[in-house]
Amino acid sequence: MEKYLDISKSVIISSPAGSGKTEKLARRYVSLLLGGSEIEKILAITFTEKAATEMKQRILGILKKENPGLFAAVVEKMPLMRISTIHAFCLKLLKRFSIELGHDPSLEVMDEFTASSLWADSVYESLMNERENPDLFFDMIVSRGMKGWDSLYRTLNELHKRRPHADLMIRERHPADGEEKKILDLYERCLRRYSRKKIERRLIDFNDIELLSYEAIIKNPQWQNILYSFDEHTDHILIDEFQDTSSLQWKIIDRLTEEWRSGMGAKRDSGKVPTIFLVGDEKQSIYLFRGANVSLFGKAKELFSEWLGREYHFEEIRENYRSLPEIVNFTNSLFSRLMQPGLYESWRTTYTPFRATRDDKGSVELIIAEGGENTRKNRETEAEAMAGRILSLYGRYEVWEEDKKRACTFGDMAILLRKRTHLTVFEDVLRRHGIPFIVVKGIGFYDEPEVAILRELLSVIIDPLDDYSLFCVLRSPLFSIGHRTLFGLISRSGVPLVEKMRTSKNAGVNSAFSMIASWIEKAQYIPVAELLDDALSGTGGWRYFWEKQRHVNIKKFINLVGQYESQGYSLLEIREKLILSKSGEEAKANINTEGMNAVKITTVHAAKGLQFPMVFLPSLDEENAPRSSSIVLEEDDETLFLAYEEDSQKRKKMEHFLRRKEKELEEEKRLFYVAVTRAQDFLCMLAAPKKDKQHSGRLAYITGNLGHIDSLRILNAPEADSLHTPSRPSQEYAFVASAPFFRGPVYTEPLPYEPRFQWRDVTEDPDIRVRHGEDWVLLGRVFHSLFEELSKGIIQPDDIGKRAMTLLRNEVFTDTGRKRLLETILDDFRKLDASRHLEGIILPRENSFSELPFILRSGSTIFRGRIDRVILRGETAFVYDYKTYPVKERELPELRDKYRYQMEIYSNAAEKLFSKKVRGYLLFTHNPFCIEYEPG
Amino acid sequence: MPVKVFYMPFNSRGITRQLFGEALKNVKGPDYSGILYMAPSSIKIRDAQHEFSCLAGDCYVPPEMVTLRQFSKRMFSRYGDRKIIHCALIPVVLSKLSGRGIGFSSAIAQFMGEIKQYHTEKDMDSVGRELNNIFNGLGIPEEVSHRSSEAFSIIGYYQKLLDESSAIDEYDCMSLCPAMVGEHNIRYSVLILDGFYDPTPAEKAIIKQLMLTAKDVLIAMPYNTKYSFITSCYNDFIINNFKFELPSVPQPRDFEAPSFYSYPGIEDEIEGIARSIKNFFISGKIKNLNKTCVVFPKLTVYSDMLTRIFKKYGIPHALSSRKPLGETKPFKDLLALLDSVSDDYPRIPFSQFLVSPFFRKLPQSLRQQIPRISLLSGIVKGKEAWLSLRNSGGASRKPPAGNSGVPACLQKELQWVFKKLSPLESIKNKGTYGEYCGVITELLDELDFSGLSDEKREMKETVAGIFRELSFIDTLTLSGPAGLRDFTDSMKLVLNATGTEAEAAGVQVMSVSDMHGLEPEHLYFGGLKDGDLPSKPDIDHLLPDSVRTRFGLRNLGKYLLLQKFAFWKTIESAHTVHLSYPSMEGDKSFLPSPFLHWDKEVKHHVYGIFSVEEDLILRGKTPLSSYICEIKGIGAKAAGRMFGEDSFIRVTDIDSYRACPRKFYLERVLCLEPPEIKKYEIEAMLLGTIAHEIMQALLSKGWQEFEDLPHAADTAVDRIVSLYGLEEYWKKVIRDTFVSIIPDICKIERKIRAEGFAFMDAEVAVEGEIIRGIKLRGKIDRIDKKAGHGAVEIIDYKTGPVQFSGQQVISKGATLQLFLYAALMKSMGFHVDRAGIYSLKDVRLSWIPGRNDRKEGRSIDEYISACLRYLGETVAKMRDGVFTADPIYELTCRNCPERPYCPYIQKSQAFPGVMKETA
Incomplete structure (x- = not known):
């Protein structure tokens, strides 16, 4: 058994890139299960939610293959698996103990x-x-x-x-x-x-999650209970990517497991040995900007050794299963120089070489192109060299697939960028050379024209006076109004553009105006996400967004807007969210790259955890200089320091700013390490430094240590080009196709569906509130209840006052209000009594029905209704519908017409139900009047 | 009372019709009111109504068809004498009684609901004692048991208040129902219980009472030996209380676990479902859309997107329930109004109210203007801030710029709105719920709060109903005044609990719980991802799971098993099944539900084009990038006029054009301003203007002694700031800021004087034809004159950061402004010695020619001639209407709103037509 699988010990594994770190964590999890641990008592912390899912999948994959019985048991308990990010774990903790912590349990982030x-x-x-x-x-x-x-x-x-x-x-x-x-x-x-x-x-923000959790277990008077509960529910903790843990996160973990390490506690008394399993690689710590503290890795090793003694095992993995030997040699030789052991600064990384385990050789190249007059030109030159190299390799260089070699495709290649500043330059050059590519997790979503057009369209719908957005929409392919026309329209100043459109004589402008006006109108009652869909179809706009990335970008945008609406944001808020997001780092929509023959372009950060057969690393000559800010908040051991200085010159001499810069430069090395180690078979680095200028950035790391670096071939751009005759891709690779199932036959019309029967409710008068006020709506309900109960003998006439009061009490909450309405009720009953309608129609009698429900099928309509009163006398069914609001005698003919349709349905129903002749009446109970319905 | 129990295998179909058929043997039509049909969900009830209509003929008195809850409420409203309070109000009442938050009160409400359903016959005291014993027995810490004790005392108080107020909740309604049935001798010829499998004790009590009095009882119970533990309790209840017969039922058929589809995202999943439905309908496999069900474990996550996508594919459909009112547009606007009043009119919510189409009496001009004003006003909140919109008061509330402007009547209209709101505002910290309801009702009438078209009546009805419920809180809790925010929170709760059931033709879309007992022809069960099905219950803050188990409440294990039961029952009861899950959404990836057989995952392909979108996408051929083009020759005539030989060109326009001609065209020629959110600040332009005026006032005096400057500054600043409608605070900020930089200004001025210059003039308008055919015009901030020399220096004041590089002027033609002024001065006969930028931000003066120029022997004339060269070529392009994207510095592109449409950034023009579709 591997030592790290010994579940009686806590373990720290330092696991360099390509050494199977995640697999080890999964195996440890499986070992815990096999050792009898309950699934709900194992807590695994991953760096991202995606990683949590992958971890679950890997654990289940191992079990399925190696232990089907346990697999079935685990699947049954899957909802109880606790694999999540630290934030998700902390949020659960906060919610679980919200009451103890003085928060409302309904708190939300x-x-x-x-x-x-x-x-x-x-x-x-x-x-x-x-x-x-x-x-x-x-x-x-x-x-x-x-x-x-x-x-x-x-x-x-x-x-x-x-x-x-x-x-x-x-x-x-x-x-x-x-x-x-x-x-x-x-x-x-x-x-x-x-x-x-x-x-x-009752809200918290994202930063509160860790902060409040930390306070909950340190400061809150209830901390003991929280720790007790955690201890009761958790036996083992596993943490992935430990090198990216922040100090605060570590403090939380440390505190939660304090008792575990003391050698005491209820758990140990019951014979359980709780364990902690940390896995990571200091050299891959690249999240300083999010608060990661790389020093913690070393600190944890020391502390575990001190706290746990023999119950602790440290292992440093030396095998690399990912890269071919040339890449491993290059990495070892370069980073041994760059990451040398230091004595005093725990945030510096020390490199330990690893061993290649794969056979064959591999290749590492550095292509140096000649730089131009500015950075953009440098990148263009470099991109040209890279495109040439890609084409020379495509279909010729052989990569491994499992145990066989095959000619490489574009899908094997990845371009890893340090930052995305010049992404468009690379995209442009690749496009020009006909190299298919896909930008994975590319930011700049809001800079994409298709997204911007829809954003402006939304702005216009929200604010038709927004001339700029309207101008953008009109010139877009949605309407394709030419600049000349627009110039003519806009240059007549003083009137909003939308007004000018209204009176324009240009047919295109007129048609655009009608469409936009209809969207503005519709936005009042239908979701704008739907409206955007409609607009793209209505204008034929989709025709311009057929390229896969654009198509999915649009879908992403519409979905985002839809989500904002579903979350309850108003249109004004949505507009502001979109304005604010413009400058943010929203990634373009994801495209599933599986099986896609396209070069992937992504950032080094986004590539972490991934591997590619062939990796291209451009822009090595870029300065490593981190962006300077006027504020630095530094942590040094347990103390935090704040430094502030507006003057960038002065900052260059200030200790905290300098220290921060050093740390960031150290992280640049690690980032380079991460980039290099993504390559499996082939690594090509590129730079385009200015002639006669001293090398900087990552290029300097290499050229400054050339004498010590193995396995590197340096080429200038022409040399690289001459290596192979470029093999031109065929046109079929010129662009990534849309989803393959979008092909004939064409059925774009809505479904012509008519159900066999339509159910309709026969409803009450809609206008009572408007015409007579709220009181009469309420009285209507009370009167109908009283009439029904009287007719059915549930109450007697003498009970009317008492029952009416009870019913009113449930509707009216002031004594005066109740009294007033009661008087009306009693008064109306007196009038009904005097008119003999009470006795003649409402009071109980044989062969009568009250509130009689019915179903009536008429053609393809099925009516559902209730008749207030039916009295059968001889061969006639007398049907009554009560109207309880006040009317004037002169209004009766009009009302008779108004209710004719309703009475007709009632009469039809009664006729069919009782097989009798029907006479229908409207009984206006307030005055009272009783008029007979006359069929139309 | 013969009882017939039909143990129905999961995959048998048609039981409801069979039950009705059985019932009709003994009941003759058309009056079927003697039949009572009960089912667990209202959707099943609706389905049963449709089933019954197929058997009963054209016209009939229908059976009573209800859920148990509906039945008990109906009984109570007929025979009871108390008010039934809305379920959503219970947490509000409990919160008011306990003074605890709404979340905790909701937890208590749920706890109470469970106890009333599962321990119907026990009084609260004995339940409390029993629970205490369980807590003690399990050794659970006192803090935890204390919380349930606290809950009990709150519940006790609540119950007492209900009694005193003659009110009752829905749970009590169910508890009292059996007695009411007995007392009023309610009996039915046939009682049908369809689809129940695990009723609560309270439900069983009602069922029992009805069974005792019914002539015939027909029970259909879903049954599967694998899940007999779910139905055992119900089964035992029947076995132990009644004699029964077992009519023959179909034998269970083998049901093979179906395969399932994975989609790359949620939208793809819904589209896959839509495509499949449309394909099946067109091909005739689906005939009756009403018998096609689409089900999701978390319907709320899917419903809006589904509506949009189904609409796109033209598939008629009905969601089982409409959105809660709180999520509908009119009520969101109403809540925005209430939030605005309670929180001192914050910008966005108040703007939302002001533009709402549902307040029909709000002035139309507000609706038009507010969206723009909201962005540009710089308002954070505050009535005063809104009312001073036109005064450029506050910090920066200058009227919004741009060609739309602000109509003069706006302030008047805002005043009108505030007047309408004043009754509500006046009680916002001291109203009772009844008072709020009254005042808001009046306000809504005055503003004519109503829906669009047919919703109009419904909305007024709804508002009245909600206010009736909320007003009752005063009676019930006897609590005094509350804040408007508190009232609004309560109202939100009620609104969010008020959703209506919808009935429409087409595909039926619902959640798993609504599916109970339905037998769709075609079932699309989507969203089957790990975590959603099965899901975990919400955290129980009062009872640990071990206590729940011991106390006979639904525990975690049962909760999970019930979902499994429901899942299998649902999929087995359908004729055809389509199961699916999204494997990703954004950055998140998902595993399939553990209920699925993971090795049966397949990809889903439905060939065909089913929406206009797909059709258009396929027709697309030209890349979008080819539509991103340069602006050239546009309005050349007009440009010729604007910048022609007879026109004066503004000096600042030359620099703007050179910075980027495309940007210049949009900003200066078309005068378009992209929407941006103005921060709360002293508006940059206003600050610049004030600073210029102060400097002019300070330095134009020609004072002799620098010692006088601070005093002069005091007076000048006071006078100038008072001309602007700024808040006192900001006036003082500007005054003190200026006073604080006076010593540094003195230093600069001393230096200027030491160098032999003295103030000559400020804000000097200059114009002239410095190159033949090019006339320029501009205003120089300040000119100093060298004593006895005739030479002058020109100075430009800046309040922002300054970059002034001679190298850039000569090599790139950047920042030409001062040298063009210099050229103009020169053409007027002055000798300009140097030009400087005076940064008031850093209180620094940068000169050209500077030290390096002097070293290299470069004079200002070299700068001027370089400038004139640039000027000539620039104006020529302007006149030709050339407005290409050609930034002088790429940095300016970083925040340029034109980025998405700019050929320089998008790199689109060079290679049109490279990309080709190959599908």
């Missing part, structure tokens, strides 16, 4: 838009709070000179982005002075308001 608007409110209110007595806000605005508010607001927002650390600074009173202290003071004021607002609305 708000989305970013709501959070940012609550935050903006809080800052505004905090500022306004000192409107009468200028205070700290005032001083700080003024001290920042012109545009001081702008600068201060930006600073507060920057700090807010650094939650939960910014929160912790305040809560834990970490040291700060001078300007930083003042900023923190202001931030605290705003934060307090923000927290109050969240509590009022």
Whole structure:
């Protein structure tokens, strides 16, 4: 048995790229199950939700293959499996203990838009709070000179982005002075308001999840109960990608498992040995910007050793199952130089070489193209070189598929970008060379024209006076109004464009106006997501969005809008969400790349956890310089430090800023490591440095260590081109096709469906409320109940007052109101009595029915209704319909007409039910009048 | 009372009709009112009504067909004398009684509901004692048991109040129902119980009472030996209480677990279902759409998207229930109104109300203008802020720019709105529920809150009903005034619990629970992903699962098993089955439900084109990128006029054009402004104007002593800021800011003076023809004159960040403005010594020529001649109407709204037609 599967020990595995890290975690999970652990008592933490699903799948896959019996048992209990992200786990913890923690159990996590608007409110209110007595806000605005508010607001927002650390600074009173202290003071004021607002609305934000969980188990008076409960429900914890854990997350895990390590506790008393299993690779820690603390890996190793002694096992995997030897050699030789052991800075990474286990050789290339006058030109040159290399390799280079070699396809290749700044350049060059590609998780969703057009269309529907959006929609292929026409329309100033369209003599403009006007009208009652669909079909717009990526982008956009509507956002809010998202990092819609013969373009971050037979890494010459911000919030061991400086020159000399920069540069190395280790068979790196300029960025890592690097072939662009005659792709690869089942026959018309029968309710008068007011609607209900109960003998005439009062009590909640209505009821009954209708129609008698339900089929309609009263006398059925509101005698003919249709149905039903002649009457009980229905 | 029990195998069909057939043997039509038919869901009831109509002829008095809950409520409203309170109100009442949040109160309400259903005959005290014993027996910490004790005391109080207020809840209604049936001697000729399998004790009590008095009883119970533990309790109840017969029923057929389809996303899944239905309908496999059911475990996640997609495919369909009212457009607008009043008119909710089409008396101009104003006003919240829209008051509330402007009547109309809202505003912290209902009703009448077309009546009816319920809270809880937010929260609860059942022709779309007892011809069961089916129950904050088990309540195990039972019952009862799940959605991936046989996963392909979208997509040939084109020669005539030899071109336009001609065309020629959300701030332009005026006022005096400057600044700033309708706070900010930078300004001014220059003029309008045929015009912020020398320096004030590089001026033609001014001055006979940008943000003055220029012996004339070169070529292009995308700095593209349409960014023009569809 592998040592890491010993379930009596806690384990830390340092598992480099390609060494089967996830498999090991899954196997450990399976071992726990085989060792008798209950599925609901194993908690596995993964870095993403997707990883959680994959983990589940892998565990079940192993079981299915190796232990079908256990597989069946686990499947049965699948809902109880606890494999999730740390956030999902913490959220459950918060919800589970919400009452103990002083939260309402209905608490929900708000989305970013709501959070940012609550935050903006809080800052505004905090500022306004000192409107009468200028205070700290005032001083700080003024001290920042012109545009001081702008600068201060930006600073507060920057700090807010650094939650939960910014929160912790305040809560834990970490040291700060001078300007930083003042900023923190202001931030605290705003934060307090923000927290109050969240509590009022029973909301928390994403950062609260970890923060509140941490406080729940550390500070809350109920912490013991929470820990007790956790302990009761959990025997083992497994954590994947431990290198990307933040300090706060670690503190949570640490606290939850404190007792496990003490060698005491109820669990151990009962003979159970709880375990922790951490797996990760320091060299792949690339989430510093999200708060990952790479030092924790080393710290955890030390602590486990100290705490657990023999009950702890550390293993460093040395095998690489992914890459061919040349790639492994290159990686070892380069990163041994870049990641050398250091003594004092725990955030630096030390490299341990690994061994290739695969046979064959592989290839590592560095192509250096000649740079141009600016960065964009550099990237264009480099992209050309890369496209050439791709074409020279396509169909010629052989890659492994399981145990066989085959000629490579585009689908084997991946281009990994450090950032997406020049993505369009690469896309452009690939397109030009006819190389099929697909951007996986590409941001810039809102920059795509098809998305922008729909966004502008939505803006116009929401605000027809928005000339800019209307202009964009009109010039788009949806309407294809030419710039010349638009210029003519718009240049006549002073009137909104939509108004000018109304009076335009241009047929295209007129038709566009009619369509847009109808959408604006429809938006009042149908969801705008539906409207966008309609618009694309109605204008024939879909014809322009046939390219797969564009097609799915549109669908994604419509879905997003649909989701926002379903979540209850108003159109104004949706518009604002879209405006704000414009500058965000929304990824283009996913395309399932499985089996697709296209080069994948993605970022290194998005490629983490993935592998590709052939990897291209362009832009090695790009500077590693991280973007500098005026605020740094650094953690050093247990202490947090805030540093603030607007002047970028001064920042270059300040300790905290320098330290942060160092850490980020260290992470750049790790990111490079992640990129390089994605390659299985072939790795091609590219750069286009400026001539005579010292190499920078990742290129400098290589060229600065050339003497020590193995297995690398350096080529200039022409050399690379000459390696093989480019093999041109055939046209069939020129673009990724749409879904294959979109082919004839064509049935685009709505289904012509008419059900055999239509059911219809025969309903009461719709206008009573409008014409007579709310009281008469209410009285109508009470009268009908009283009439029915009288007719059926449930109550006697003497009981009317009492029963009416009971019924009124359930509808009217003031004594005066009840009294007033009761008087009306009694008065009406007196009049009914005097007119003898009470006795003649309402009171019980033989052969009579009250509130008689019926079903009547007439042609293809089935009517469903209730007749107020039917009295059978001799060969005649007398049908009565009660109308309880006041009428005037002169209105009777009109009312007779109005109710003719209803009475006709009643009469038909009564005639068929009783096989008698029918006479129908409308009994107006208030006045009272009784008039006979006359068939039309 | 013969009882016939039909143990129906899951995959047998037609039981409901069989039951009716059996009943009709003893009941002669057309009056079938002696039959009472009961089923677990109202959808099943509707289905049974349709079934019965097939047997009963053209006209008849129908059997009574109800769920148990409907029956008990009907009994109570006929024979009872108390008010039945709306279920959604229970948490509100409990919250008011306990002072706890609505979430905790909802938990108590659920707890109480369960106890009343599962321990009907026990009083609350004995239930409490029993539970205590269980808690103690299981060794559960006191904190946990304490919570259920607290719940009990709240429930006790609640029950007392119900009694005192002569009210009752639906659970009590069910408890009292058996006695009522007995007391009023309610009896039926035939009682049919169709599809029940695990009734609660409260339900069983009603069933028992009805069975005792009915002449004939027919029971159909779904049965499968694999799930006998689900039905055993119901079965035992019948066996132990009644003699029964077992009529013959069909033998269970072998049912092979069906294969299932995986789709790459939720939308693909719904489209797959839609395509399949349409294909089957066209090919005749589906004849009756009403007998086709689409089911999802989490219908709410799918319903909106499904409606949209089915509409796209032209498939008539009906969702089993309409959206809760709280999620419909009119009521969302109504809630926005209430939220606005309670929260001091925050920008978005208040705007939402102001543009709502459902408040018909709101002025049309508000509806037109508010969407734009909402973006540009910079308002965060506050009535005053709204009312000062036109005063450029507040921090920055300048009237929105752009060609739409703000009509003068807007403020008046807003005042009208606020006047209407004032009664509600005046009680927003002290009203009772009844008062809120009254005031809001009046307000809604005044604003004519009504739906569009046929919803109009329904909406008023609904609002009245909801307010009646909410008003009753005052009576029930005897609580005093509450905040409007509290009232709105309660109203939201009621609105969200108020959904109506829908009946329409077409494919029936429903949740799993609605499917009980239905036997569709074609069943599409989608959304079968891990986590959704089976799902876990919500967290129970009052009773741990072990206590629930011991106390006979539904526990986790049973909850999961019931879902399995429902799943198999549902799929076996259909004629054909289509099971599916989405394997991904966005970044998330899903596993199939564990109820599915994982090795039976298949891909789904339905060939054909079933929607206009698919048809159009196939017809598409030209790439979208080819529609992204340069703007050239557009309006060349007009451009010629605007920038022609007879026109004066603004100096600033030259720089704008050079920054990017395309952007210039949109912004300066067409004057279009993309929608942006204005932050709450001192609006940049306003601040710039004020700063310029202050500098002018300060420096045009020609004062002699710098010591005088602070004092002069005080006076000048005071005077100038008072001209603008700013809030006092912001006036003071500007004043103090200026005062604080005065020492630095003094330093700069001293330096200028030391260099021999003295203020000459400010805001100097200049114009001239510096190249033949090109006339320029502009305004120089400041001109200083060198004493006794004739030379001048020109200065431009900036409030934002400044980049001023001589290299860029010469090599790229960037920032030409000052040198064009210099050229104009030169043409007027001045000798310009240097040009400077005076940053008020950094309080710094940057000069060209600067130190490096001097080193290299470069004078301003070189800059001027470079500028003139650029000017000539720039104006020529402008006159030709060339507005290509050609940014001088790529950085300007980063936030450019034209990015999606820009050929420079999208790189589209160079290679049109490369991409080809190959399907």
